[in-house]
Amino acid sequence: MHGQLGINNSGQYRNGMVVCAYPDAAQVGIDILKKGGNAVDAAVAVQFALAVVYPEAGNIGGGGFMVFRSKDGKTNTLDFREKGPGGASANMYLDSAGNVIPDMSLYTHKASGVPGSVDGMFEAHKKYGKLKWADLVQPAVNLARNGFKLTKRAASDLNHTAAQFTKLNPGKTYLLKDGGWKEGDLMVQEDLAKTFEQIRDKGRDGFYDGVVADEVVAEMKAGDGLITKEDLKNYHSVWRNAITGNYKGYKIITMPPPSSGGIALLQLLQSVEKYPLKRFGYNQDSTIRLIVEAERRVYADRSKYLGDPDFFKVPVDSLLKPAYIAARMGSFSWDAATPSTSIQPGTFVGYESDQTTHYSIVDREGNAVSITTTLNDSYGSKIFVKGAGFLLNNEMDDFSSKPGVPNMYGLVGGKANSIQPGKRMLSSMTPTIVEKDGKLFMVVGTPGGSTIITSVFQTILNVIEFNQNMQQAVASKRFHSQWLPDVISIEKDGVDTATIMKLQGKGYKISDRNAIGRVDAILKTQWGYYEGGADPRGDDTKLGY
Incomplete structure (x- = not known):
């Protein structure tokens, strides 16, 4: 040392x-x-x-x-x-x-x-x-x-x-x-x-x-x-004021609209919070199914309710209400995949590029x-x-x-x-900071178009639920699903064959794809050190002193 x-x-x-x-x-x-x-x-x-x-x-x-x-x-x-x-x-x-x-x-x-x-x-x-x-x-x-x-x-x-x-x-x-x-x-x-x-x-x-x-x-x-x-x-x-939420005692600080990323990330975390992900395990059958079903519902909401808040009243509070999210997950069943066609954006009372x-x-x-x-x-x-x-x-x-x-x-x-002069277009970018007990815990984000949200989500879970260090968490193989098209894209060799067969048996469509995202992140360890994660999918570099 x-x-x-x-x-x-x-x-x-x-x-x-x-x-x-x-x-x-x-x-x-x-x-x-x-x-x-x-x-x-x-x-x-x-x-x-x-x-x-x-x-x-x-x-x-x-x-x-x-x-x-x-x-x-x-x-x-x-x-x-x-x-x-x-x-x-x-x-x-x-x-x-x-x-x-x-x-x-x-x-x-x-x-x-x-x-x-x-x-x-x-x-x-x-x-x-x-x-x-x-x-x-x-x-x-x-x-x-x-x-x-x-x-x-x-x-x-x-x-x-x-x-x-x-x-x-x-x-x-x-x-x-x-x-x-x-x-x-x-x-x-x-x-x-x-x-x-x-x-x-x-x-x-x-x-x-x-x-x-x-x-x-x-x-x-x-x-x-x-x-x-x-x-x-x-x-x-x-x-703009950050939007914040909590996940198992961690505070999530993230981007408000016109990014769809922050709201979607908080919805995803809340959707899976009550399930024993630690027990299910990293990239295992139950973990993948739970995450995909949450993603399906969240991306359906994104299609209808998110845009530039200076032009369109985005129902942030309604989208993040625990009762609303619980109701959205109410149709999830361990018996079979929910077809995306049967999911519509929720209702209330009253390719972004990899580059x-x-x-x-x-x-x-x-x-x-x-x-x-x-x-x-x-x-x-x-x-x-x-x-x-x-x-x-x-x-x-x-x-x-x-x-x-x-x-x-x-x-x-x-x-x-919709297109209007002076309006900002919707984005999936999800730059995020996580706190634990009032102290800095993680800084995270990634490119990847529509996969940005799910990559940030999985990276946070990799650390909090699956006990990975920062470098492992960004390097780990990822999967993505976004409502439409109704398919789970999995990085090559990201999930074992037996698990894929189980998923297909429950009605999930699977496709292989190349790298998903390039996450660059920093973790503050319990001893007060900064630990970097530079994504090996690119020329990404971590430097500290």
Whole structure:
């Protein structure tokens, strides 16, 4: 045990920790903590660094959510989700016959909502930051200008997307390399460095006004997009109260709408709380059935009741009432699967992409930040802003293009999530912080589109119910079900054959799938150390000191 370093030999640290999707960004975050920055300072620096080194999801052209818990237990959340542009309308993706036009909400300039990430970071820093803004943006400038080394996975992802970049970006060569990328190549992004210099020197105005804003608007005009100067000027992130709930004595602090994640997570935890999961065991037949039946009901509710609370009255209290949740689980039977067709969204009296990214940060004083941020699909719309060098999101696909028609993740929505100017689209992002006995216990979140909610849910259960440490809990094989389609997706080799046969015998449909989520999380042990869990499904990295 090296007491003076604040580390013991099991990878547990005393002074602070950063867990995120790419090694260089984790290094930037830990450097800021060592300089005396707090968790929010480190989060700002990591967000911008990820926009350089992890372009499939790290971004300044997208948005996200932050859950914050101060060292003395005060909580807050910041909603920097993108908004529908002023020119957006409910039927903008439908043809004259009223059918959804394929790919229009995905790979065109009209797919982009007004970006929120820069404003979000600026507001977070203004409220909680300690270090100078310029010092938090500079590492991103350096990474873009001097370059960084590609991992094997990063090179492969870029090569895999090169044809789409070329097709959608005539006259631009961003992220492309003759002959393709390979592991260890240096990637330099000079236009992006210049954009970050504007943000470094002018703060929020370096993005939403001036030269960068002009470049965004010129790009929109060139591609028949909707975002205007006015849209950029009018964008503001919003501080919202966290939603909280309890599970077996643990307090769950999570994201309110327009994320569906927090409400869904609390509903799931309450749905299974009274059952003896510890006794059932990890990924065993009874555990899977119970969780899938809870998920079915919760995702049905999501389809009807969740949207931007500034536009639609989300019945938060009704959805989280113990009596309501108990009634929803009343039709669950151990005898057979409940067909999804027989489940409707509850009533009261009176594909999001895998290429989101999440990071968890704690500092020496115990302040904690959980941030999930996204462009929606991998590399967003795949369209770059000419001159500015960053990717535009395709977040408009997260609205319901037409009630009842699924989006790219098979998620169905209705009126609550219809397209309107200035409205934020519904999300599944679920950045979460867990407390035990009034003290910080866990910081957790993940990418994964519609699987985000269920991955965060399972990770929390892995620690609390199945006694896994943080690294085991994020690495453990996961499964997912979401009401429609009526199927349980299980990671390869995640469940043994005998259990699968038992499930099929009870009427459950099973399908294999590749990696589900990339959870990055931090646990505070009973001895006061920080223990990280970096998901082995990606290049995710945990660093502490």
